[in-house]
Amino acid sequence: MNYMLKDENAIYFECGYSCDNALYLSLRNEAFFITDSRYTIDATQHVRKAQVVINGDLYAQAAQILKNAKVKKVIFDPKEWSVAGFDRIRSQVECTFEPEMDFSHKKRIIKNDEELKLLSRAAKLGAKAFTALAAAFNAEGLGESEYRLTYKAKSILSDFGSYDLSFDPIVAINKNAAKPHATPTSKKLSWGDLLLVDAGLKYKRYCSDRTRTVFAQEGFGFGTKQTFSKQKIQKAYDTVLKAHDNAIAKARSGMKAKEVDALTRDVITKAGFGEYYVHSTGHGVGLDIHEMPYISTKSDTIIEDGMVFTIEPGIYIPNAFGIRIEDMVAMVEGKAVVL
Numbered sequence: 609m610n611y612m613l614k615d616e617n618a619i620y621f622e623c624g625y626s627c628d629n630a631l632y633l634s635l636r637n638e639a640f641f642i643t644d645s646r647y648t649i650d651a652t653q654h655v656r657k658a659q660v661v662i663n664g665d666l667y668a669q670a671a672q673i674l675k676n677a678k679v680k681k682v683i684f685d686p687k688e689w690s691v692a693g694f695d696r697i698r699s700q701v702e703c704t705f706e707p708e709m710d711f712s713h714k715k716r717i718i719k720n721d722e723e724l725k726l727l728s729r730a731a732k733l734g735a736k737a738f739t740a741l742a743a744a745f746n747a748e749g750l751g752e753s754e755y756r757l758t759y760k761a762k763s764i765l766s767d768f769g770s771y772d773l774s775f776d777p778i779v780a781i782n783k784n785a786a787k788p789h790a791t792p793t794s795k796k797l798s799w800g801d802l803l804l805v806d807a808g809l810k811y812k813r814y815c816s817d818r819t820r821t822v823f824a825q826e827g828f829g830f831g832t833k834q835t836f837s838k839q840k841i842q843k844a845y846d847t848v849l850k851a852h853d854n855a856i857a858k859a860r861s862g863m864k865a866k867e868v869d870a871l872t873r874d875v876i877t878k879a880g881f882g883e884y885y886v887h888s889t890g891h892g893v894g895l896d897i898h899e900m901p902y903i904s905t906k907s908d909t910i911i912e913d914g915m916v917f918t919i920e921p922g923i924y925i926p927n928a929f930g931i932r933i934e935d936m937v938a939m940v941e942g943k944a945v946v947l
Contacts, residue, residue: 610635611683611711612670612697617895618688618712620813625654631666632658635677642666642673667693671700679703685711710900717892717900718914724938726814727893727916731936731947734808734816737765738830741805746827750799754779754792765809774808774815774897785821785930788887788922799825800837802929808897815897816947817918819934821845832933844881844923845931851875851921852933855889859919859937859944865907872921873905881923890918893936915939916947 613619613632620626622634623641627650630643639658643651643666651660663669674682674697681704684694698705708714719727741764749757761777780790781797785804797803806819820830823837832849836842851872859868869889876885888904893916901909903917920934937944 609683610677610679610681613685613712614688614693615685615712617813618685621712621716621895623658624656625651627651629666631670633670633673635673635679635682638677640670640673642669667696668700671697674701674703681706683708683711685709688712713892713896713900716894718912719894719916719938720914723814723894724914724916726812727816727936727938728947730809730811730814730816731818733771733811734765734818737767737807737809738805738818738820740764741807742829745797745803745824749797751796753794753796754781754784755794757797758792761805761807765807767809772810772813774810774817777805777807778819780804780930781824782929783927785932786924786926786928787930788924788932790930797824802836802841802931804930804932805830806932806934813895815893815895817893817897817920817934817936819920819932821848821931821933841929841931843879844884844925844929847876847879847881848921848923848931848933850879852919852935855919855921856935856937856944856946859911859939861911861913861939861942863911865901865903865909865911866905868903868911868919869905869907872919876921876923884923884925885921886924887922890920890934892917911939913939913942919944 611634616626619632627647633640640661641655641658642661644664645662683706686707758779778790781795781801784790801824803824804821808816822828823834854875855871858871872889890903892899892901916938918934922932924930936947
């Protein structure tokens with residue numbers, strides 16, 4: 609199978625190294641990592657099972673290698689390529705370029721034992737960071753805006769630069785939490801507020817992802833046992849937690865992804881909040897924060913051992929509040945294990 613890659617994480621998966629200006633070719637029994645001279649030392653030291661080729665014009669070099677190899681078909685993922693970059697290669701090479709969406713994600717959907725260890729470590733570090741974050745918010749978060757709280761979350765989650773973040777953290781108070789991908793505002797934290805935090809960090813490039821929704825009061829923590837002062841919020845929270853726990857307890861290898869989705873969605877719908885559950889139950893996590901499998905109402909993907917994905921049901925009532933509880937799970941011996 610012949611294929612070419614442009615995405616950093618897709619390339620890293622193949623050869624153990626990537627950078628922001630690289631192109632990877634796998635042709636028959638040969639592989640080529642093409643980059644420019646800024647990365648000569650690192651590429652030479654870290655690239656595995658591929659020949660390092662240094663050329664400032666990646667596309668011209670890739671086209672020349674393809675011409676020399678005289679291959680008849682090359683697979684590529686259209687999501688990875690700019691039109692200009694792809695056309696530079698296609699215009700110079702007479703072969704069939706066959707598009708295959710999510711080519712690398714499909715290869716990476718089942719995690720091996722080493723990947724599972726890295727993802728588990730990332731998740732545990734993420735959980736530890738949430739504990740530190742709760743302590744920081746208790747000590748100096750009162751009266752601070754979402755902007756400042758988000759900045760503090762980035763610092764603590766990264767251990768002040770030791771780790772990359774999986775994504776920009778979401779720190780949302782009260783009605784801003786009704787936006788699943790809320791951006792920070794000038795709203796300041798007061799005791800008695802609802803506070804939602806969605807965040808993750810990377811360990812050796814592998815991501816973690818976690819969400820907690822809490823009742824902000826003196827001494828609060830990011831555990832799943834929460835008591836809110838308003839009955840409607842408490843009912844919604846208890847429903848989300850029940851949906852979260854139900855999916856983790858009942859997810860099985862051999863199910864379709866949409867059946868796992870139903871394990872959360874049915875609970876929330878039965879409780880009368882169905883219209884406020886506006887996203888899918890979860891997504892795969894690995895080198896990318898969003899990858900296969902997608903745990904949605906439309907996905908027929910069969911869940912298998914070795915898959916890692918989130919369980920993150922939510923209820924979002926516009927201009928009022930939003931609740932989400934999220935954990936990463938791995939399928940092990942047929943069952944979901946929280947990482």
